[in-house]
Amino acid sequence: MAAPSPNLLWKVGSGFAGAGIMAGAFGAHGLKSRGIAPESIASFQTGSHYLVFNGLALLLLSLHPRFSVHRFAGPAIAGGAFLFSGSIFALVLNRDRFKFLGPITPLGGVLMIAGYVSMVL
Known part of the structure; x- marks a missing residue:
């Protein structure tokens, strides 16, 4: 498996950060009018926050001389x-x-954690 290019990490990070901001705005303004419960809106906001945070992390990762070409961390x-x-x-x-996506959420969380931990090792 080839390492992603720093340019690709930068683009994905930028896309995630932008999408997270848009999702946050939609969550704050668009979901109430759809009759979505407040606890679900809070979950949506959590998803948008994680997308922004990880997008920013990928932007930083793309600038690092060692980890921008790490085979596992960025992906x-x-x-x-x-x-x-x-x-x-x-x-x-x-x-x-x-409904079938319920178990995917924690798997995504574990994968994110593994990416960050792989830079420590």
Whole structure:
């Protein structure tokens, strides 16, 4: 498996940060009008926060001389953030249709953690 390029990490990080900001705005303003419960709106906000935080982390990672070409860290953080936040968004917007995604959320969290831990080792 080849390491992702720093340029790719930068683009994914920028995309995640921007998408997280947009999701946060939608969560704060658009979900109330859809009759979504406050605890589900809070979950949606958690998903948007994690997307922004991990997007910023990927931006920083892309600038690091060693970890910008790490084979596992960037892909694990990006994949984990996508699974974690994406599954939360889908569950909040249509729990009945995407019920099967419930177990994906913690797997995404574990993948993110593994990406960060891999830089310590």
